[in-house]
Amino acid sequence: MSQFEFRVENNPSYASLIVTLPPNQTLLVEAGAMAAMDANIEMKSKMRGGLMKGIGRMFSGESLFISEFTARNSAGELYISPGVPGDVTYYHLDGSKGLMVQSSGFVASSPSVDLDTKFQGLKGFFTGESIFFLRASGQGDFWFSSYGAIIEIPVEGDYVVDTGYIVAFEDTLQYNVEMIGGLSFRSLRTGILGGEGLVCRFSGKGKLWVQSRNLFPLLNFLYPFRPVPNNN
């Protein structure tokens, strides 16, 4: 199905993606995610879709700068490691639907895939917490990553996900951000990030991917260990 030969190793905790590039084929990779490669692979940093689109990305609070990797003359192997330890999942875009991916979840794609970062985050988002999504459409190969393991959930009907655990979903699903009273601990100050009980309610039919961990609780855990400034 994929136009590239690839494998994912050491998942779900320390996944890296290894792609074999056929001669003179190009792969788009998240900037900085290349770990190692054959010497005949050329790298070009590029803001996809021109300068303005790149600036748009910066404003959306997301540094989706993309590098292009091309194997010159002969095939070459490329090791790609996402920034946080976790899992990598492959998705084939067949042109019939798009894929929404949490902004830091982009790993790699074939050049034929259209990446749209103009999407303004989740509908109904009203707190300071922001999640931006990247919309991948068109045809081709796409890989996304998570913090922790990835779990695929085939949604049919109605499904609720804590916003911090969403990795990706097919755009055939409708979604709406809401606050569930029974999950909201905001007034109790349980942490500095998250804990608002914000969930995303998905409905319809389509695939949804969630991650087994979330970075916010780790940050909340580490916060009290920070040194206290010395006032003397």
Place this chain on the structure above:
Amino acid sequence: MEIKLLHQPDNAIAHVTLDAGEEIIAQAGAMVAMSGNINASTTLRKGKGGGIMGGLKRMLAGESLFLSVFRAPLPNSEIWFAPKLMGDLLLYEMRGDEFVVQASSYLASGPNVDIDLGWQGFKSFFSGESIFWLSISGQGPLLVTSFGAIYEVDVDGEYVVDTGHIVAFEKSLSFTVGKANPSWIGAFLGGEGLVCRFRGKGKLYCQTHNPGAFGSLVGSQLPPR
């Protein structure tokens, strides 16, 4: 109720399938995802450690052990729970005996499992630390988390564990808290602060890593708050 554990040990996540009318209780923020029909509430539980006084006790303990109750109105409802840090899950079946769990290791439990926060067994020894303990009793499944992997020790006689590595233990074990090194200076220099010496017969669950040690290692390198 059916509970399955996936991606053990470092990315463990629990998948719970609930039948119509079934309930599960979980720590605040433990819910990852669930069927859209499940109702969530924060109502305080009745019984030992529940009720208004129980809740108050929780607040006074300076800990945020706030619980959510999830109730499924329809059969085949599913819900996912995950721990906060990288680590494992233990599914322990409560059968009427008492079980002591480190408060931050509690993840979720069935409706007939009682959680008592008033247990003072270790408290006086750890006044400086935010570790406190839950005494769990009743019947049904209990989910406990660890930082790192969990290993089970069948204690028969005597066993020594660093306090930061204890996840849970059966109350059939008695214990004393003391220092690992006979001299106080040696205990301090050796970094092994306080250890728990268990005696008797029962199961003890330990974690491979100490969250407090990890927190101070990473946290001390962050800019001051």
